[in-house]
Amino acid sequence: MSFKDIFSNSFISGYMSHVDAKTILARLCVTVFLSLFVFFIYRVITRKTFYSKTFNISLVAMAVITAAIILAIQSNIVLSLGMVGALSIVRFRTAVKDPLDLVFLYWAISLGIICGAGLSMVAVVLSLTMAVIVVFLQMYPVKKASMILVVNSTSLDSDKKILDVVKSFSKSYKIKSKNLTRTTLDIIVEVNVADESELLSEVMKLDGVTMASLLSHDGEITAA
Numbered sequence: 001m002s003f004k005d006i007f008s009n010s011f012i013s014g015y016m017s018h019v020d021a022k023t024i025l026a027r028l029c030v031t032v033f034l035s036l037f038v039f040f041i042y043r044v045i046t047r048k049t050f051y052s053k054t055f056n057i058s059l060v061a062m063a064v065i066t067a068a069i070i071l072a073i074q075s076n077i078v079l080s081l082g083m084v085g086a087l088s089i090v091r092f093r094t095a096v097k098d099p100l101d102l103v104f105l106y107w108a109i110s111l112g113i114i115c116g117a118g119l120s121m122v123a124v125v126l127s128l129t130m131a132v133i134v135v136f137l138q139m140y141p142v143k144k145a146s147m148i149l150v151v152n153s154t155s156l157d158s159d160k161k162i163l164d165v166v167k168s169f170s171k172s173y174k175i176k177s178k179n180l181t182r183t184t185l186d187i188i189v190e191v192n193v194a195d196e197s198e199l200l201s202e203v204m205k206l207d208g209v210t211m212a213s214l215l216s217h218d219g220e221i222t223a224a
Contacts, residue, residue: 046100063115
């Protein structure tokens with residue numbers, strides 16, 4: 001046996017560790033428990049209209065799979081190099097619609113890495129800290145979202161009267177669109193108003209107004 005072989009064997013053996021079945025089971029159980037905690041937090045703070053059960057389940061699976069990969073890497077450095085090459089070709093093409101989903105995704109992956117490495121206390125502290133941060137910021141009050149006022153009128157010069165009514169109900173407004181034809185006027189205004197019904201009633205009292213409606217605004221809103 002040459003010096004090169006001796007050096008190679010000593011180097012590889014120095015980075016190989018035996019992980020028994022008890023350790024594997026314990027770390028995976030901790031991973032499952034903490035990932036279920038992430039599952040619960042995601043379900044609580046996510047709005048029902050945007051909640052994806054399949055994505056939430058994938059968070060748990062992602063954490064467990066990552067922990068298993070870390071356990072496999074710890075046992076053999078040669079295997080770890082092979083996994084780096086194999087995982088580098090993986091591409092995820094599913095678009096993340098909500099930035100908060102990306103936070104939970106990284107949270108789940110981090111839990112898998114940390115628990116797989118045997119740092120359970122770090123994983124617990126991370127989960128509790130993230131839960132407090134996410135829940136607190138989610139509950140932080142924001143001002144009421146803007147509404148979109150759509151008005152149709154047969155009076156071509158009624159736009160000033162409509163805006164006067166809007167001014168009496170809202171301190172801030174923004175004209176989004178104004179469409180004028182030979183017989184009709186269509187105007188769209190973004191408003192912040194507390195009493196939607198009263199605003200619609202006053203607009204409908206104007207001469208020439210044939211239709212008025214308020215639509216919810218899904219754009220970003222600033223903190224109160």
